[in-house]
Amino acid sequence: MADLSATMTGPRGAKPRRVLSGRNIMVYGTLIVVSLYYILPLWVMVMTSLKGMPEIRLGNIFAPPVEVTFQPWVKAWSEACTGLNCDGLSRGFWNSVQILIPSVVLSIIVASVNGYALVNWRFKGSDVFFTILIFGSFIPYQVMLYPIVILLREMGIYGTLWGLVLVHTIFGMPILTLLFRNYFSSLPEELFKAARVDGAGFWGIYFQIMLPMSLPIFVVAIILQVTGIWNDFLFGVVYTKPDLYPMTVQLNNIVNSVQGVKEYNVNMAATLLTGLVPLIVYFVSGKLFVRGIAAGAVKG
Amino acid sequence: MTHSIQVKDLTLDFGAVSVLKKLNLDVAEGEFIVLLGPSGCGKSTLLNCLAGLLDITDGQIWIKGKNVTWAEPSERGIGMVFQSYALYPQMTVRGNLSFGLKNARMAQSEIDKRIARAAEILQIQPLLDRKPGALSGGQRQRVAIGRALVRDVDVFLFDEPLSNLDAKLRSELRVEIKRLHAQLKNTMVYVTHDQIEALTLADRIAVMRGGVIQQLAAPQEIYNRPSNLFVAGFIGSPSMNFLHGSTIDGGRAFQLQGTRLDLTGYEGGAVGTRDRAIIGLRPEHLTVQDHAEPGQTIPAVVEIDEPMGADSLVWLKAAGAQMSVRVPVEQRMAPGTTVHLKVDIAKASIFDTASELRV
Numbered sequence: 001m002a003d004l005s006a007t008m009t010g011p012r013g014a015k016p017r018r019v020l021s022g023r024n025i026m027v028y029g030t031l032i033v034v035s036l037y038y039i040l041p042l043w044v045m046v047m048t049s050l051k052g053m054p055e056i057r058l059g060n061i062f063a064p065p066v067e068v069t070f071q072p073w074v075k076a077w078s079e080a081c082t083g084l085n086c087d088g089l090s091r092g093f094w095n096s097v098q099i100l101i102p103s104v105v106l107s108i109i110v111a112s113v114n115g116y117a118l119v120n121w122r123f124k125g126s127d128v129f130f131t132i133l134i135f136g137s138f139i140p141y142q143v144m145l146y147p148i149v150i151l152l153r154e155m156g157i158y159g160t161l162w163g164l165v166l167v168h169t170i171f172g173m174p175i176l177t178l179l180f181r182n183y184f185s186s187l188p189e190e191l192f193k194a195a196r197v198d199g200a201g202f203w204g205i206y207f208q209i210m211l212p213m214s215l216p217i218f219v220v221a222i223i224l225q226v227t228g229i230w231n232d233f234l235f236g237v238v239y240t241k242p243d244l245y246p247m248t249v250q251l252n253n254i255v256n257s258v259q260g261v262k263e264y265n266v267n268m269a270a271t272l273l274t275g276l277v278p279l280i281v282y283f284v285s286g287k288l289f290v291r292g293i294a295a296g297a298v299k300g
Numbered sequence: 301m302t303h304s305i306q307v308k309d310l311t312l313d314f315g316a317v318s319v320l321k322k323l324n325l326d327v328a329e330g331e332f333i334v335l336l337g338p339s340g341c342g343k344s345t346l347l348n349c350l351a352g353l354l355d356i357t358d359g360q361i362w363i364k365g366k367n368v369t370w371a372e373p374s375e376r377g378i379g380m381v382f383q384s385y386a387l388y389p390q391m392t393v394r395g396n397l398s399f400g401l402k403n404a405r406m407a408q409s410e411i412d413k414r415i416a417r418a419a420e421i422l423q424i425q426p427l428l429d430r431k432p433g434a435l436s437g438g439q440r441q442r443v444a445i446g447r448a449l450v451r452d453v454d455v456f457l458f459d460e461p462l463s464n465l466d467a468k469l470r471s472e473l474r475v476e477i478k479r480l481h482a483q484l485k486n487t488m489v490y491v492t493h494d495q496i497e498a499l500t501l502a503d504r505i506a507v508m509r510g511g512v513i514q515q516l517a518a519p520q521e522i523y524n525r526p527s528n529l530f531v532a533g534f535i536g537s538p539s540m541n542f543l544h545g546s547t548i549d550g551g552r553a554f555q556l557q558g559t560r561l562d563l564t565g566y567e568g569g570a571v572g573t574r575d576r577a578i579i580g581l582r583p584e585h586l587t588v589q590d591h592a593e594p595g596q597t598i599p600a601v602v603e604i605d606e607p608m609g610a611d612s613l614v615w616l617k618a619a620g621a622q623m624s625v626r627v628p629v630e631q632r633m634a635p636g637t638t639v640h641l642k643v644d645i646a647k648a649s650i651f652d653t654a655s656e657l658r659v
Contacts, residue, residue: 197373197400
């Protein structure tokens with residue numbers, strides 16, 4: 001009994017931990033420093049974009065604006081000039097949207113069917129086909145820039161939005177096919193067999209069995225493609241004309257214009273506007289985006 | 301006898317590996333055939349070939365008098381039940397059952413009729429509007445059987461349908477499958493590695509190894525007269541005891557280490573004189589007694605006694621080998637005692653050591 005009462009009065013609950021242990025200081029210290037390192041540029045951009053030019057000339061780039069103004073944002077969106085056009089980034093934004101939507105839809109449709117066929121309808125040479133496709137993702141884009149210009153010219157779509165859509169679709173193919181192939185091969189093979197016994201064909205199985213089970217990987221693919229295509233600069237500048245430049249190219253033209261005073265506030269606002277779409281995608285998708293990174297780890 | 305399934309010289313190669321080798325199999329109408337064998341023996345592969353899910357290298361497959369060697373799975377008149385159930389997760393039970401019928405463009409009234417009938421036979425009416433995720437393992441497998449049932453086919457193919465279930469459910473569903481077969485009288489081909497399932501369900505068992513059918517016979521025949529050493533060792537738990545020796549006196553006796561067994565009454569072919577032979581004795585065909593009978597018993601030393609409830613398993617050392625004997629549970633034996641094993645020679649099997657075939 002004496003033993004029992006001793007254990008009853010002794011300390012209880014989880015072992016207490018010291019908050020300011022050396023380990024905690026190291027871990028949280030590092031995290032805070034790294035977070036500051038990444039958040040500071042964003043802070044500077046947002047603050048600068050909300051200031052007027054006189055305030056910027058004072059040089060306190062870290063200080064919050066004394067007088068908040070949204071004028072730079074309005075100017076960046078609808079008034080900033082590139083060349084002869086003075087309708088701001090809005091033109092580039094709508095161009096980008098027109099490029100983005102068909103490119104994302106088209107590349108994902110084709111790649112998902114590719115991946116499905118490579119897993120479930122293996123044909124003679126399907127492995128070779130897949131290898132060649134994957135090999136495509138290791139060739140530097142720059143090597144293919146000019147040949148594709150010629151190809152597009154011969155097809156009569158050089159300098160059009162559809163030409164750029166085609167290029168994005170083709171260049172999205174290796175990574176997306178790999179993504180879908182890996183996903184479909186993780187689905188139980190017996191489901192596919194059962195559907196075949198039930199008399200469903202290639203498209204029947206794809207639409208009625210595979211598609212409803214594949215929502216997560218489609219979301220991942222959409223995230224990869226939306227961010228990738230929106231951020232593209234190289235293809236946009238090479239394969240379109242000034243009227244059709246995507247937002248990234250137009251941003252560059254606004255920021256890098258050599259005439260007149262450098263309007264830092266407008267530049268910052270324009271940059272933030274351009275980055276808004278990927279930012280929203282990151283914030284909304286959250287966990288799924290991490291899965292996308294993991295699934296497409298080869299992209300690096 | 302009408303044939304439901306005929307497999308003629310079926311060969312299947314995966315690259316350089318030959319999975320099925322000139323395999324022949326005739327299944328009578330309404331027969332329950334079990335394909336039994338260790339993993340990798342080609343039993344599931346054979347079933348997939350029958351279903352048309354694998355393209356074969358050579359040979360022919362006939363179902364119901366039609367050459368279906370190159371027919372689509374859905375055109376073969378088969379229904380298939382898979383180990384993992386393979387229910388479409390996004391569809392309700394009703395959707396799962398009707399999927400194949402809709403693909404065949406059947407009238408809705410006929411679909412409803414068939415689903416109602418299958419649901420009644422399998423007693424899954426209350427589950428029809430649930431998704432597979434909301435069902436237990438046993439219920440899922442019932443639905444999977446139902447999916448084959450609504451197709452109203454002649455041949456049912458089962459690919460290890462009970463392997464994913466726990467022991468209790470497994471024996472329940474086993475009985476249910478047997479009842480289903482008695483009720484529907486379809487031809488059934490059933491793949492398993494579980495010999496209890498094979499012995500209880502089958503009209504005939506095909507024991508397979510290395511892409512070849514080793515023996516095709518009724519369960520009792522396979523159990524009592526295994527055609528070779530592999531079949532003898534594979535069927536039965538604990539497995540058959542094998543003792544090495546030779547047959548002497550023109551096949552009238554079997555010579556073990558220091559013991560001679562009289563072979564009068566052996567049920568098999570002409571034994572003849574063989575320098576090296578193996579006698580196979582099942583644990584339940586031996587009795588333990590404390591006195592020797594010349595030509596009838598083998599002396600043995602008790603090693604371990606394992607009471608198993610209904611009976612008891614005794615492990616002994618005899619003629620240089622380890623043996624197991626099934627004895628009544630009340631017959632307890634102390635380790636180290638010397639006993640004598642009486643052999644029921646009519647139920648023994650003798651194998652030629654070189655060819656491994658039963659004689």
